[in-house]
Amino acid sequence: MTTTTEAVDQVFLYIFGISVVLLLAITATMVWFVVRYHRTRQPQPQASPRSNLWLETAWTIIPTLIVLSMFWYGWQGYTTLRNVPEGAMDVKVSGRKWSWSFTYPNGRVSDILVVPVGRAIRLDITSEDVLHNFFIPAFRIKRDAVPGMHTYEWFVATEPGSYDAFCAEYCGVAHAAMITTIEARPEADFDDWYQRKYETKEEQENGRQQLATYGCTGCHSLDGSKMVGPTLLGIFGRQVKVTRNGQEHSLIIDREYLKRAIVDPQAELTQGYPPVMPAYNWLTAEELEKIVEYLEELQ
Structure with a gap:
């Protein structure tokens, strides 16, 4: 099986090699003409053949x-990128401002893409808001994530390791922070991870997994660092100024405010931050409660 990395690299090296040969040939010919027909050698113009x-x-x-050979190699590479091998694992990729989430066939959802080494992975890509682009340089794949549309690409990780994935389509103020990780693990390690719904029991109980899964940590830090939105570290009990119905208000963040801010963030806009957070009004009451409980404890 030819991997996507091999397919793209072969085309690149072929075209690059021809370009180097042509560059050297044209440069050598140019130098030869300069020397051969220099004025000191040819003081008077000579008649040249017409054809x-x-x-x-x-x-x-x-x-x-x-050019035809370049097209042939390019077409071979393209068909490799578009023809998914049989037995590939399907993973749904969802982009949102400004994070990625991955849903596996068993229902597990993760904010990083964990894959088994040596197995083809088919990515079913879409977007929840604006146009994004899922780009994994290590595997030479890049595909648009389009709202209301599903695109796909595939790859194989041939050895264990961690690889970066980016959004390659400008999508707003935190576009540069829309980065995730692909972790390639041996088959046994992947199977162990795959069978567990959450990383740890603590994450399942305190809501941190929901924050990562739903993209909250793409805009809000958990360690106090500055991002697009206010940090979530020590947010409970913090005094903030918000704009509600065009008027400024000062309030203390409590459980009810956090729920309102998650479900309808545009109703009360925190001053000093752009109004870009989407509404999470589709969360279940249990999910919302877990997130708020975790934020209350994040001191």
């Missing part, structure tokens, strides 16, 4: 063959 059938035929046929 040369063999030369004109050569510089027509040879470039045509080169």
Whole structure:
């Protein structure tokens, strides 16, 4: 099986190699002409032939063959990228401002993409808000994430390791922070991770997994660092100024405020931050309660 990395690299090296050969040939010819027809050697202009059938035929046929060969290699690479191997694992990729989430066939949801080494992974890609682009340089794949539309790409991790994935389509103020990780693990390690719904019992209980899964940590830090939105560290009990119905209000963050801010963030806008948070009014009461409980304890 030819991997996506091999397919793209072969095309790149072929075109790059031809380009280097042509560069050297053209440069050498240019230098030869400069020396051969320098004024010191040819003080008077000489008559030149008006045509040369063999030369004109050569510089027509040879470039045509080169371009056709590039097209052939490119087409082979393209078909490799679009033809998903049989038995590939399907993972749903969802982009949102400004994070990625991955849903596995068994229902597990993660904010990083964990894959088994040596197995083809098919990514079913979509977006929940604006146009994004899922880009994994290590595997030479890049595909748009379009709202209301599903695109796909596939790859194989041939050895264990961690690889970066980016959003390659400008999507707003935190576009540069829309980064996630692909973790390639041996089959046994992946199976152990895959069978567990959450990383730990603590994450299941305190709501941190929901924060990561639903993209909250893409805009809100958990360690006090500045991001697009206010940090969640020590948020409970903090005094903030908000704009409600065009009027400024000062309030203390409590459980009810946190629930309102999650479900309808545009109703009360925190001053000093852009009004870009989407409404999470589709969360269940249990999920919302877990998130608020975790934020209350995050001191």
